[in-house]
Amino acid sequence: MKRLLITGAAGTLGKLARARLGHMADVLRLADIADMDPAGDGEEVVPCDLADAAAVHDLVQGCDGILHLGGISVERSWDQIQRGNITGVYNLYEAARAHGHPRILFATSNHTIGYYRQDQVLRVTDPVKPDGLYGVSKCFGEAMASMYHSKFGQETALVRIGSCLDKPRDRRMMSTWLSPDDFVSLIECVFRAPMLGCPIIWGVSDNNAGWWNTETAKLIGWRPKDNSEIFRVEIEATPRPPADAPQSVYQGGVFTAEPIHKT
Ligand code: NAI
Ligand code: 15L
Numbered sequence: 001m002k003r004l005l006i007t008g009a010a011g012t013l014g015k016l017a018r019a020r021l022g023h024m025a026d027v028l029r030l031a032d033i034a035d036m037d038p039a040g041d042g043e044e045v046v047p048c049d050l051a052d053a054a055a056v057h058d059l060v061q062g063c064d065g066i067l068h069l070g071g072i073s074v075e076r077s078w079d080q081i082q083r084g085n086i087t088g089v090y091n092l093y094e095a096a097r098a099h100g101h102p103r104i105l106f107a108t109s110n111h112t113i114g115y116y117r118q119d120q121v122l123r124v125t126d127p128v129k130p131d132g133l134y135g136v137s138k139c140f141g142e143a144m145a146s147m148y149h150s151k152f153g154q155e156t157a158l159v160r161i162g163s164c165l166d167k168p169r170d171r172r173m174m175s176t177w178l179s180p181d182d183f184v185s186l187i188e189c190v191f192r193a194p195m196l197g198c199p200i201i202w203g204v205s206d207n208n209a210g211w212w213n214t215e216t217a218k219l220i221g222w223r224p225k226d227n228s229e230i231f232r233v234e235i236e237a238t239p240r241p242p243a244d245a246p247q248s249v250y251q252g253g254v255f256t257a258e259p260i261h262k263t
Contacts, residue, residue: 003027003063004029011070018030021067022042024188026042030045031047032047033070051084060102061095063102065105066096070084070088071084071085072137076261077263089137089141090144097154104155104156106141106142106156111132112138113130115129116252118250124160132252132256134255135252157190157196160202162212165180171240171241172253174207175211182205182224182225186201189222190220193219193220205224207228208228
């Protein structure tokens, strides 16, 4: 690619992508509403609010691919979620339509299905069961991507990320963990696949304790290599939450216990 746009570049995964994806394009265009480090070689830093349609239109111009990580990433008030994850997603898809449909990797989330119980194994074809307004906003993003694919041929990988961290922090994350290395290889596969369409792909490592059938990953030739099992002893040494606690019962864990935030 000549230019890969990374939204949410000031965030946790945005910083990881910035550090590790320079080889994917001549130029990384880095965007966020928050402060970012100054541009280095082969980088462009573009402050941008995803809710600003004109700014997003300009942002997408000249990009061959979009790694869409920007937006609200946890449970927050509707006002905040609506700006980043509803209006922002609409603006992004409209900008992509105006600029030749660059391929998009959309960072969706396990919180689209958070109310499934932990004894259930899911396929991507199972109905959504979001666990809060944040999860609902990611369902909206998945629906937008599907509609722009059907109507205009826009390609998107809908990557339902589990928990992307250096290592799992608790028992639930033994199932949801996505290692940084696997995340990077997944991004590479998405942008290198000859054909993509609009698949939902579970963004999860090859965990023994996994809940999600990862067959759609094979469509793009992605095979996660890491497995949370190497952290088993460390995690088992931590206090076990009660069996009826949200983090023990639901795939979305404590997100299911969040209130509807008003501010
Ligand atoms: P983060 O919260 O660290 O980063 C998100 C970035 O988006 C922030 O830098 C924020 O300033 C920016 N942003 C928020 N509203 C914006 C707006 N209106 N305009 C422009 N930028 C805006 O989140 P993280 O962990 O880096 O996640 C990245 C993406 O991956 C998010 O979309 C999140 O929902 C998704 N995801 C992440 C998971 C994880 O394990 N880190 C798990 C599942 C999904
Ligand atoms: C998410 O969607 C969040 O963005 C992230 O902060 C984690 O909490 C992750 O899900 C998770 O479920 O562990």
